[in-house]
Amino acid sequence: MILVAVALAIAAFLAVFLAAPVASVFHAAFASGSGGFTLAHFESFLQISLMRESFWNSLSVAALSAVFASLIAVPLAYFTVRFRFRGALLIQTLGVLPLIMPPFVGAVAMQLLFGRSGSVNLLLNDAFGVAIPFMDGLNGVVFVESLHYFPFILLNLVVSLRNIDGAMEESAQNLGASGWRLFRRIIFPLALPGYVAGASLVFVKVFDDLGTPLVLGTTNMLAPQAYLRITSIGIEDPIGYVISVVMVVFSVAALWASARVLKGRDFATLQRGGASLQRRELSPWQQAAASAWVGLVLLLVLSPHLGILLMSLSRVWSFSVLPEGFTLAHYATVFAQSTGMIVNTLVYCGAAALIDVALGAAIAYLILRTRLPGRQLLDLAASSALAVPGVVLAIGYLRAFRGLELPFLQTAFTASALALVMAYAVRRLPYALRSCMAVLAQLHVSLEEAAENLGASKARTVRRIVVPLMAGGILAGFVTSFITAAVELSATIVLSSSASRAPMSYGIYLYMQSIAGRGPGAALGMIAVVIVGLGTYASHWLLERRSAAVARPIA
Amino acid sequence: MQAVRVEARNLQLSYGATPVLRDITLTVEPGEFFAILGPSGSGKSTLLRLIAGFARHQAGELLVGGKDVTGVVPWKRNVGMVFQNYALWPHMTVARNVAFGLEERRLPREEVRRRTEAALQLVGLDGYGGRRPSQLSGGQQQRVAIARTLAIEPQVLLLDEPLSNLDARLRLQMREELLALHRRLGVTTIFVTHDQEEAMTICDRIAVMDHGVIQQVGTPIELFDEPANRFVAGFVGSVNLFEGELRASDVFVSPLLGECRLPAGLATRPLGPACLAFRPHAVRVDAAAAPGGDGLGFDGTIAAASFQGETMRYEVRVGGASVIAEQPHRRGGTGWRDGTPVRLQVAADELRLIAA
Numbered sequence: 001m002i003l004v005a006v007a008l009a010i011a012a013f014l015a016v017f018l019a020a021p022v023a024s025v026f027h028a029a030f031a032s033g034s035g036g037f038t039l040a041h042f043e044s045f046l047q048i049s050l051m052r053e054s055f056w057n058s059l060s061v062a063a064l065s066a067v068f069a070s071l072i073a074v075p076l077a078y079f080t081v082r083f084r085f086r087g088a089l090l091i092q093t094l095g096v097l098p099l100i101m102p103p104f105v106g107a108v109a110m111q112l113l114f115g116r117s118g119s120v121n122l123l124l125n126d127a128f129g130v131a132i133p134f135m136d137g138l139n140g141v142v143f144v145e146s147l148h149y150f151p152f153i154l155l156n157l158v159v160s161l162r163n164i165d166g167a168m169e170e171s172a173q174n175l176g177a178s179g180w181r182l183f184r185r186i187i188f189p190l191a192l193p194g195y196v197a198g199a200s201l202v203f204v205k206v207f208d209d210l211g212t213p214l215v216l217g218t219t220n221m222l223a224p225q226a227y228l229r230i231t232s233i234g235i236e237d238p239i240g241y242v243i244s245v246v247m248v249v250f251s252v253a254a255l256w257a258s259a260r261v262l263k264g265r266d267f268a269t270l271q272r273g274g275a276s277l278q279r280r281e282l283s284p285w286q287q288a289a290a291s292a293w294v295g296l297v298l299l300l301v302l303s304p305h306l307g308i309l310l311m312s313l314s315r316v317w318s319f320s321v322l323p324e325g326f327t328l329a330h331y332a333t334v335f336a337q338s339t340g341m342i343v344n345t346l347v348y349c350g351a352a353a354l355i356d357v358a359l360g361a362a363i364a365y366l367i368l369r370t371r372l373p374g375r376q377l378l379d380l381a382a383s384s385a386l387a388v389p390g391v392v393l394a395i396g397y398l399r400a401f402r403g404l405e406l407p408f409l410q411t412a413f414t415a416s417a418l419a420l421v422m423a424y425a426v427r428r429l430p431y432a433l434r435s436c437m438a439v440l441a442q443l444h445v446s447l448e449e450a451a452e453n454l455g456a457s458k459a460r461t462v463r464r465i466v467v468p469l470m471a472g473g474i475l476a477g478f479v480t481s482f483i484t485a486a487v488e489l490s491a492t493i494v495l496s497s498s499a500s501r502a503p504m505s506y507g508i509y510l511y512m513q514s515i516a517g518r519g520p521g522a523a524l525g526m527i528a529v530v531i532v533g534l535g536t537y538a539s540h541w542l543l544e545r546r547s548a549a550v551a552r553p554i555a
Numbered sequence: 556m557q558a559v560r561v562e563a564r565n566l567q568l569s570y571g572a573t574p575v576l577r578d579i580t581l582t583v584e585p586g587e588f589f590a591i592l593g594p595s596g597s598g599k600s601t602l603l604r605l606i607a608g609f610a611r612h613q614a615g616e617l618l619v620g621g622k623d624v625t626g627v628v629p630w631k632r633n634v635g636m637v638f639q640n641y642a643l644w645p646h647m648t649v650a651r652n653v654a655f656g657l658e659e660r661r662l663p664r665e666e667v668r669r670r671t672e673a674a675l676q677l678v679g680l681d682g683y684g685g686r687r688p689s690q691l692s693g694g695q696q697q698r699v700a701i702a703r704t705l706a707i708e709p710q711v712l713l714l715d716e717p718l719s720n721l722d723a724r725l726r727l728q729m730r731e732e733l734l735a736l737h738r739r740l741g742v743t744t745i746f747v748t749h750d751q752e753e754a755m756t757i758c759d760r761i762a763v764m765d766h767g768v769i770q771q772v773g774t775p776i777e778l779f780d781e782p783a784n785r786f787v788a789g790f791v792g793s794v795n796l797f798e799g800e801l802r803a804s805d806v807f808v809s810p811l812l813g814e815c816r817l818p819a820g821l822a823t824r825p826l827g828p829a830c831l832a833f834r835p836h837a838v839r840v841d842a843a844a845a846p847g848g849d850g851l852g853f854d855g856t857i858a859a860a861s862f863q864g865e866t867m868r869y870e871v872r873v874g875g876a877s878v879i880a881e882q883p884h885r886r887g888g889t890g891w892r893d894g895t896p897v898r899l900q901v902a903a904d905e906l907r908l909i910a911a
Contacts, residue, residue, distance in 0.1 A: 167642035170609055171700075173629040174636045175656030175707055185655075189646045278609075 002459070003370055006362055007378065013359065014381045017422045021396025022248065022388055028399055029241035041238040045246075050220060051239070055246065058222040061141050062207040066199045068146035072297060073153035073198070078183070081161040084279045085290050091154070101532070102487035102505065103148040104211030105525040106304025108512050110144050111135050111216070112317060113307050119322065140216045145206045147301055152205070153198030160194025161187070166277050187277075193262055200258035204251050208389030211489035211505075215512055222247055226391050227494060235398050244392040251387040305529070311522035330519035331526075338507050338524055345486050345503040345531075348417060352424035353432070353481035357474050359425075360432035364440045365466065369448075379433070386430045390490025393423055397495060415497045423495060424485040431484060432477035439473025440466070483535040486528060504528050558585035558743050559620030559710045561606065566615035568601060575601050576612065577767045586741045588734070590754035593764035594790070602764070603713050603747045607636045620710055630659070635709030639716045641700035643688035649675070649699050650684030656707040674706035675699075677736070694725045701733075705740070712737075712744040718753060730757055751791050755779070763787050784910050788832050795838070795878050798911060801829045807908070811876035815851055818903035828911035837905035838880035840869060843896040850903040853878065857895045871899060 032038035045051050080091050113119050114134040121131040134143050164187065172186045188195070210223040219228060222243050229240035282290060312330050314323030363382055366375045385393075397419050404413040413419055447469065451461040467474075489505045496502040499510065504524055511521030566579040575598050583589045593599040604610045605617065608629035617624055624632060643652055653674050657667040675681050678698035688696055697717065704712065717733070718726045734757045737744050748754050754761050755775035763770045763778065763786070771783040775791075782788035785796060799809030801824065807815045809831065833851075843854065855873035862868075866881045867890040878899060882890070891897060 165640065165642065167638045167640055168644060170607075170629070171636070171638055171642040171703075172644075172655065172659075173609075174607055174632075174634070175703070176630045176633075176659035177655070178628065178630040181659065186644060190644070192646070 003366065003372055007366055007372055007375065010359055010362060010366075010378055011381070014378075014426075018381065018385055018388070018393075018426045021393060021400040023396075024400040025241050025244045025248075025392060025396045028238060029245040041242045045239055045242040048239070051225065051243070054220050054222050054225045054243075057138055057218075057220055058207055058247075059250070061138055061145070061221065062203045064142045065145040065149065065206040066202045068142060069150035069153055069202050070195075070199060072146065073150040073157060074195070076294075076297065077154050077157040077161060078187075079290065081158055081277060082280065083282050083290070085282050085287055091294060101305060101308070101525065101529050102211060102489055103144050103209065103304075104215040104489055104512075105308060105487075105508055105522075105528070106148065107140070107144045107212050107215045108518060109304050109307025109311055109522070110147075111140070112311065113303050114143070115140075135216070137218060138221075141206075141213055141218055141221070144212055144216070144304070145209065146202075147304070149202040149205055150301075152201045153195065156194040156198035156201075157191055158194070160191035161277065164190045164277055169277055196258045196261050200254050203254045204387070207250060207254070208247060208391065208490060210389075210391050210493060211509065214493070215509070223389065223391050223490065226395065230395050230398065230494070235402065240395060241399075244389075244395055247389045247392055248387065251389060255387050308522045308525050308529070311518055312526045314519065330523035333520045334523045334527065337520070338504070340500060341502060341504045341507040341524070342527065342531075344417070344501065345505070345528075348421050348503055349424060349482045349485040351421045352428060352485050353478045355421075355425040356429050356432035356481040357436070357478045359429055360436040360477055361440075361467075361470060361474055363433055364436035364470075365462070368437065368440050369445070369466075382433050383430045385426050388427075390423070390427060390488060390492075391494060393427060394491040394494035397423060414495065415501075417501055419495050420492065420503070423491040424481075424488060427488065427491065428481040428485050431480045435473050435477030435480060436470065439470050439476075443469050479535050479538055483532045486532055486535075558741055560585050560618070561711055561743060561745065562616075562618040563602075564616040564618070566602075566605065566612045566617060568598075568605065568610060568612045575767050576605070579615070579767075579769055581762055581769060581772065583743060583745060585743055588737050588744045588746065588757060588759045590746045590748060590758035590761040591764060592748055592751055592754040592761050592790070594749055597764040598767040599747045599749075599764045600715060603636070603715055603745065606711070606745065607634050607713055608632050633707065633709050634711045634713060635704035635707060636713040636715065637697075637700050637704050637717050639719060641688075641696050641720075643696055643699055643703075645688055647688075648684065649680070649686050649688065649691070652688065652699060653684070653703045653706050656703065660707065670706050674702040677705060678702045678732075693721055694729060697721065697729060698732075701736070705736075705742075709742065712742050714744065714746045716748055717746070718748070718750075726753075733757060755791070761791075763790060765790070782832070782907070782909060785830055785832075788830075788907075788909060793835055793879065794832050795835060797831045797876065799829065799831060801826050801908065807831055809876075811874060812853070813874055817851070817908075818849060818906065821903065821906055821908060824908055824910075829908050830911050832907045832909055833901045833905050835868070835879040835881040836866070837901055838871075838878060839900040839902075840871070840880050840882055840891060841898045841900060843898050845898045845900075848900050848902065851901045851906060853899045855897055855899055857891045857893050857897060859893060860890055862890070871897060873899065 029041055030037055030039070032040065076091055079085075111118060115121065116131060116133070116136065118135070120134070124130055124132065133139055168186060168190060169182065172182055177185060208223055210227055213219065213221045213224045214227070219225065226240050226243040226247065229237050229243065233240070310323055311317060313326045313328070315325035315327045315329075317323035359382070363378050366372055367379050398414050401413045401419070405411070406413050406416055406418065443466070448461050448465055451465045452458070456464060486503070487505055489509060492503060492506045493509060496506040499507070502510075505528070508521050508524050508528065511517035511524060561581075561583040563579045563581040566576055567574070568576040579602060591599040591602060601610055605612055606619070608624070608627060612625070619632070619634060643649075644655075647655070650671055654667050654671045657670055662670075671684070672681065675684060678701055680695060680698050680702065683691070683695065683699075688699065691699065697720075701717075714733070718729055721729060730753065733746075746754070746758060755778075758775065760772060760774055761778055762772045765786050771778060771787045773781075778787060778791045782791060782794075788794045788796060797809045797812055799807050799812070801807055803826070805817045805819060805821075807817055807829070809815065812831075815831065853871075853873045855871040855878065857869055858872045858877065859870040860867060862884070863881075865884060867884050867888070869880045869882070869891065871878045871880055880899060884890075
């Protein structure tokens with residue numbers, strides 16, 4: 001009975017804060033003035049040349065970013081798994097960088113470093129008289145996004161490669177395969193799940209990113225158009241909803257396609273007692289070459305972070321390779337003006353993360369430990385939030401909850417912090433859910449059966465055995481939800497109405513709008529990096545401690 | 556295809572400071588079905604991987620078909636290996652798996668198809684080419700792995716514990732099939748196992764390994780009847796083994812058994828520490844005070860009896876020692892009860908004195 005009540009409560013939450021807003025977006029896109037079904041809005045969407053252009057731009061930027069991210073990530077992943085060399089550990093830690101700083105924060109710094117009159121092009125111009133248009137228009141978006149998101153491919157691929165049974169490779173060598181053919185025919189196909197998971201994630205993330213194009217001033221893409229339509233023309237403009245529908249459809253299609261590619265294939269993972277791929281030693285010469293290359297990649301990947309740090313400390317930085325003077329004044333400005341935003345971020349994201357772990361743990365338990373009919377639907381519904389771009393969800397809130405006043409507060413729901421918290425919670429629920437599922441799946445059910453056998457009821461068993469053993473995963477899920485919500489911009493821009501109620505990410509975005517605000521914007525960005533960095537470190541530390549403390553039960 | 560000889564000369568291999576193979580010298584004759592038998596950690600799998608090129612020896616020579624293959628990469632050796640877990644690639648069909656090695660050799664498409672079919676037919680899996688490895692039973696997967704290896708017509712066939720992942724009945728069946736396959740193809744085959752029964756039933760000759768050293772090489776009967784040392788005696792079949800000292804050519808003194816009179820002609824070793832060994836099935840159990848024979852006789856008491864089906868196995872207390880004796884069981888026999896005093900007899904030609 002309790003289980004059913006919990007399941008229904010979760011379903012209701014998802015229905016109100018995920019399904020209803022998305023449904024209202026779809027309704028608005030297909031509803032005629034009289035309320036009937038119409039495709040007229042799609043027709044007018046297709047007739048506006050800016051929309052067609054935006055559509056192709058979004059599609060090609062997302063695809064190209066996935067391609068460039070792959071070009072960086074695949075060799076890095078292969079080399080770290082395959083060879084023993086000193087940079088390997090360093091490469092692994094790259095994985096946390098995209099979590100630490102949202103791409104739009106780094107985008108401004110990238111313009112200063114790689115733009116037409118940025119440091120690199122100034123140097124190139126002095127030396128060779130040439131300039132490379134890294135940051136011009138769509139190039140800039142692709143450049144920033146692929147540098148930012150390649151670790152998603154790297155990390156997933158490394159895990160997949162590590163799981164390949166070494167005998168798979170040796171048997172191919174035994175039959176005459178080596179080098180590139182061995183990689184192409186055996187290794188890469190076996191690691192495909194990791195690659196596809198990473199690449200589709202990059203595609204979806206780039207496709208629905210609003211902050212980076214906006215900050216770079218590239219508005220001829222879908223996400224910026226949806227935002228501009230709704231905020232400038234108004235919430236009744238159907239084109240904004242049509243764009244939203246297109247974005248959802250493509251996100252779903254990308255995720256579906258990635259699942260489709262992997263369907264019907266078998267991927268053997270490492271069996272118990274098996275050895276993974278053998279690592280080879282590098283000669284000193286190769287070692288040096290590998291290190292140099294890794295160093296170059298690192299420099300490129302860290303450039304937004306370094307750039308932001310420099311910006312936050314620089315007095316003036318324009319048309320010069322490096323800033324002309326250093327100051328701490330920007331930090332003082334930020335602390336004087338924006339402490340409220342920092343507090344807002346902590347409160348909103350903390351609340352959202354709490355909701356996420358509560359829901360995540362409950363859903364995980366329902367799925368893995370009960371036979372409740374329809375429990376898989378909860379997982380599906382919660383995970384489907386991954387395919388809903390932040391802009392779309394936020395627009396859906398504006399539409400579905402318009403006119404809804406919060407009781408006692410006399411404010412509109414969509415103007416309140418509650419809307420942000422709910423949007424964060426829904427968007428980050430999949431992360432917390434995965435974290436909880438992973439830890440619960442590892443707990444052998446016999447641990448709970450033993451408790452029941454000794455007289456503990458289901459509820460007592462959950463409280464005394466399941467929750468304590470899941471604590472590490474729950475905490476890690478909390479931190480992941482928290483830090484990713486802290487750097488979320490898409491939903492934030494749409495739902496933030498006043499600076500006093502806005503979180504840091506919105507503050508950074510506001511500052512970055514003006515040249516004068518760049519310094520303080522960068523300083524606020526650095527503070528966000530520190531908060532998120534600490535959170536990331538905490539979650540790693542918690543996970544390490546958990547895996548050390550909870551030894552695997554004897555099977 | 557001409558069968559080739561595999562020769563190891565003074566092979567040495569260590570991982571860091573840990574020696575894994577010590578001075579391995581071994582010849583596998585062309586067309587032989589040869590087993591490398593040893594407990595886990597004995598170095599037997601390493602030796603096999605060395606032949607396949609997956610490990611490198613630090614000293615010595617390895618010759619396949621008369622050519623030194625040291626430094627030849629695995630994919631140029633043409634030495635087929637069947638892996639313990641089969642290592643079938645799950646992203647390919649059975650036919651693609653089997654065709655793989657032929658494709659790597661850039662053979663014409665038609666020949667690849669023909670030889671793939673022939674290999675599958677050889678292992679009795681024609682018609683299974685379109686399936687995925689995961690759709691096959693363990694025994695079928697094993698056959699695919701064998702077909703995949705045989706398709707390239709390797710000079711040497713290496714089998715790494717090929718039967719260990721199968722259930723008992725299938726294991727017996729596959730054993731027969733491996734033997735039949737070997738008789739048909741005549742390819743030099745090296746078979747690594749920890750199961751002495753498996754090695755003895757199908758192999759022409761066996762090398763027993765322990766701690767990276769070859770303890771003895773011989774036919775199954777030689778190993779069983781004339782074990783070179785305690786390890787071989789205990790690992791190949793079961794044995795009653797007593798440490799002691801050879802005092803004179805016919806006097807063996809053991810702390811557990813006391814002084815034993817040995818039959819004439821048994822002791823060909825120098826005087827000093829030695830072990831007296833005999834197989835449990837060579838011990839005859841008689842009623843106490845039965846007349847003695849030409850071998851060795853002990854008085855003892857039945858300590859435990861266990862019925863094994865074909866045989867009855869007794870643990871007999873003799874002085875401070877415990878002797879295992881196995882007697883054939885005949886229908887209706889009830890055997891000796893615990894605590895019964897008995898006379899044990901071991902025929903002279905069943906006794907062995909081996910190095911301590």
